[in-house]
Amino acid sequence: MAGHRARRVVGAAPVVGAVVLSLLLAGCADGGDDRSEEPADAASRAASAASSLASEASDVLASATAEAGRRIEEITEGIDVRDDVRLGTPRTDGDGRVAVEVTARNTTGSAKSFVVQIHFTDPDGNLRDTVVVTVPDVPAGRSGRATARSTYGLSEDVRAKVARAVRY
Known part of the structure; x- marks a missing residue:
């Protein structure tokens, strides 16, 4: 048009993708052998990372919504x-x-x-x-x-x- x-x-998806990618890279880049790690520990770390990721995505979307509201409120008349x-x-x-x-x-x-x-x-x-x-x-x-x-x-x-x- x-x-x-x-x-x-900006919405949450680009940030979510970047955080997921960084978590994956961090897990692969330590060079250590995680075979000695208990499955429960790995699951706990994954659950914690997922919870943190969801919280960040929610914060980004809330911030984007607030920014949209501010742009509209700039119109004084x-x-x-x-x-x-x-x-x-x-x-x-x-x-x-x-x-x-x-x-x-x-x-x-x-x-x-x-x-x-x-x-x-x-x-x-x-x-x-x-x-x-x-x-x-x-x-x-x-x-x-x-x-x-x-x-x-x-x-x-x-x-x-x-x-x-x-x-x-």
């Missing part, structure tokens, strides 16, 4: 217009990322722009990613479109919902 600017907020924004059906693109069309309806008498925060959730409603997209310069009484795209690959069974929308 020509003319739109997307502000992306904006009006909440969540009811004027509609989303298409989420679809997975060739990169495995989820994209959804955002349509913002301008009900005012002059051109306005919109900033929309989209939450991508799993079927249980758990937040998987969040992005912010701008729909600029929508003429009075018309609708403008943009595409919100997840920051990383998500499963195909993802829902999209408007978390916040501001017209300015």
Whole structure:
């Protein structure tokens, strides 16, 4: 879509992948022979690492959500217009990322722009990613479109919902 600017907020998956990779490399790089280690000890270490990894992923997603909120709050003269924004059906693109069309309806008498925060959730409603997209310069009484795209690959069974929308 020509003319739109997307502000992306980093999701948790890239960090999770990096942490998993570093844990695997650390386990392989010590050069020691772990055959003497008890299976219970190895399982305990793996469980501890998995718990730490899940905590880090949760922290990264919370940070990304907070950053998206801060970007929207920077608009000082904006009006909440969540009811004027509609989303298409989420679809997975060739990169495995989820994209959804955002349509913002301008009900005012002059051109306005919109900033929309989209939450991508799993079927249980758990937040998987969040992005912010701008729909600029929508003429009075018309609708403008943009595409919100997840920051990383998500499963195909993802829902999209408007978390916040501001017209300015």
